[in-house]
Amino acid sequence: MKIKNMRQLKYLAERRRRGAEAIGLRDEILVIGAGEPVPLPGGSDQTYPFCAHSEYYYLTEIDSPGGVLAFDPRQRSSKRWVSFVPNVTEAEKMWEGKTQLSGTPLPRLEPWLGARRGRPIVNLGASLRGVRSDEGDVARTREQFTHVRRAKDEVELSLLRRAAAATAKGFAAVRRHIRAGISERALQIELEAEFFRNGADGVGYGTIVGSGPNAAVMHFSPSPRKIRRGEFVLIDAGARIDRYVIDVTRTFVAGRKPTQFQRDLFSIVLEAERNAMSRCVPGAEWKDLHLKAAVEMTEGLIELKLMNGSAESLVEQGAHTLFFPHGVGHLVGLGVRDASGRYPGRSKDESPALRNLRMDLPLAAGYVTTVEPGLYFIPSILNDPKRRCQYRQSVNWHRVDNYIGCGGVRIEDNVLVTEDGPKILTASIPTDW
Numbered sequence: 001m002k003i004k005n006m007r008q009l010k011y012l013a014e015r016r017r018r019g020a021e022a023i024g025l026r027d028e029i030l031v032i033g034a035g036e037p038v039p040l041p042g043g044s045d046q047t048y049p050f051c052a053h054s055e056y057y058y059l060t061e062i063d064s065p066g067g068v069l070a071f072d073p074r075q076r077s078s079k080r081w082v083s084f085v086p087n088v089t090e091a092e093k094m095w096e097g098k099t100q101l102s103g104t105p106l107p108r109l110e111p112w113l114g115a116r117r118g119r120p121i122v123n124l125g126a127s128l129r130g131v132r133s134d135e136g137d138v139a140r141t142r143e144q145f146t147h148v149r150r151a152k153d154e155v156e157l158s159l160l161r162r163a164a165a166a167t168a169k170g171f172a173a174v175r176r177h178i179r180a181g182i183s184e185r186a187l188q189i190e191l192e193a194e195f196f197r198n199g200a201d202g203v204g205y206g207t208i209v210g211s212g213p214n215a216a217v218m219h220f221s222p223s224p225r226k227i228r229r230g231e232f233v234l235i236d237a238g239a240r241i242d243r244y245v246i247d248v249t250r251t252f253v254a255g256r257k258p259t260q261f262q263r264d265l266f267s268i269v270l271e272a273e274r275n276a277m278s279r280c281v282p283g284a285e286w287k288d289l290h291l292k293a294a295v296e297m298t299e300g301l302i303e304l305k306l307m308n309g310s311a312e313s314l315v316e317q318g319a320h321t322l323f324f325p326h327g328v329g330h331l332v333g334l335g336v337r338d339a340s341g342r343y344p345g346r347s348k349d350e351s352p353a354l355r356n357l358r359m360d361l362p363l364a365a366g367y368v369t370t371v372e373p374g375l376y377f378i379p380s381i382l383n384d385p386k387r388r389c390q391y392r393q394s395v396n397w398h399r400v401d402n403y404i405g406c407g408g409v410r411i412e413d414n415v416l417v418t419e420d421g422p423k424i425l426t427a428s429i430p431t432d433w
Contacts (some may be wrong), residue, residue, distance in 0.1 A: 008061065011155050016059055016071075016081055022148035023141045025073045028120045029113070030141070032056045034067035035126035053125035054334045055142075057243060058149060064101055068109055068128065072116065084109045143344045150331060150339045151366030157416065159244035160333065160368060164414065164425045166198040166239035167246045171429045180229035180255040184209040184222040187235065195239040204245030205336045208236035211254070215407025216376040218326065229255040232262065232407040238336070245336050247370050248426050249412035253433060261304075261403070265375055268300030269409045270431060272373040276328055280371065280415045280422040284363045287354055290328040293373045294320045294353065301375070307395055318352030319394045322381055329370040330358040332414055367417045368425065376408030 023030070034056040037047035052063045059069055059081075066086040073080065085103035092098040113121070113131075122141045123133040152160065173194040174187050187209050195203065210220035211227040215234035227233060231254050238246035251269075253262055272293045279289050298311040298320045306323075307314060314320055330340040342348070343361035354360075363369070381387060382404055388397060411431055416423040 022144045028122050030071035030122050032069040032124045033126035033128045037065045056125040146339050163239045163241045163246040166195050166200045168428045169198040170194040178252050183224050188222040200239035202240040204238040204240045210234045213405045216378045227254045249410045251409045265409050272296045273411045276371045282365050293328045315353050323375045326356050327358040329372050363417045372412030374410030377403045
């Protein structure tokens with residue numbers, strides 16, 4: 001049986017204490033499901049790689065298919081939390097090498113719930129068959145639980161720093177291979193191999209390597225395409241350690257000195273990123289950071305004679321989303337967008353300037369956030385007749401047409417918010433060419 005050490009038990013107990021205090025249940029039963037494996041199609045007798053629901057993993061640190069963590073606020077403190085784990089079968093031992101996890105056998109969950117029949121149940125994590133929960137109760141509980149998970153504890157920060165170190169090694173290795181003639185896939189291999197050599201147990205998300213026009217595709221999967229001399233090469237990737245993820249983007253030019261336009265575009269994005277990182281302090285409203293970055297990059301596009309008018313007015317209209325169509329960042333941790341979203345009680349801001357924002361909350365000490373401004377020339381956006389008509393006075397379309405197909409620039413780092421100012425966890429990964 002897998003038994004956790006005392007230090008691990010101590011910080012898991014603290015997480016559970018803080019979680020219970022935040023959600024404030026009095027009579028309701030809380031159950032948090034890990035989820036079930038999903039079979040691969042085609043009768044291969046295999047499943048997709050299993051990843052327990054983050055709400056379950058945060059409080060257990062086990063990837064247990066079928067596992068359930070239960071909480072009864074009416075029990076005395078030592079009995080409030082019960083971890084139900086499935087029994088490992090002989091077939092699983094033989095074919096998968098599984099070992100039995102410590103905990104209460106899963107078949108005991110049904111009688112445990114039966115003894116509490118009539119009390120409301122709140123189901124977080126993966127939904128459990130046969131368990132009915134009020135959707136409003138679930139939404140309110142999840143909102144509070146998500147909020148308490150936003151500030152990372154020292155164990156989480158240690159894992160993120162280790163993942164950042166592995167990510168730095170990967171980027172150091174891959175930049176030595178960026179040249180004309182190499183494929184996007186080959187760069188992915190060099191990058192990820194170095195992650196694993198330096199302690200990663202996986203990648204935080206599907207690695208993005210986009211060259212030339214592919215650099216303008218937000219989540220481009222590396223292809224066999226050979227990189228051409230002078231093209232942008234955008235790499236967005238991060239190492240994962242014990243489910244904790246780093247998320248970094250760098251943009252390069254392959255095989256020769258960048259053109260003046262490439263330098264200008266890169267400088268606009270880099271300055272916006274540095275300014276936004278400097279603003280990552282406790283109490284700062286994330287949407288203010290986003291809007292300031294949008295205005296700064298729009299001012300740069302005006303200087304390049306790609307846009308016309310006042311930067312503030314263009315952003316207010318949402319015109320900047322022609323070139324900057326995403327939010328300026330999101331939280332990271334136990335997953336690539338861990339605990340992002342809105343501050344408890346806030347409704348979605350419908351402003352055109354904020355429609356692609358991934359989070360709307362004030363920053364606080366302990367948060368780890370990405371900062372990732374970018375400017376892109378995306379054909380599906382820039383060739384859209386409706387947008388061309390809507391922004392006919394705001395954009396110098398004849399000049400923009402010269403750059404459609406060149407790709408784009410994104411620069412992304414991970415910032416820890418502290419009372420002493422922002423700490424850049426990925427600062428050792430150079431942004432220069």
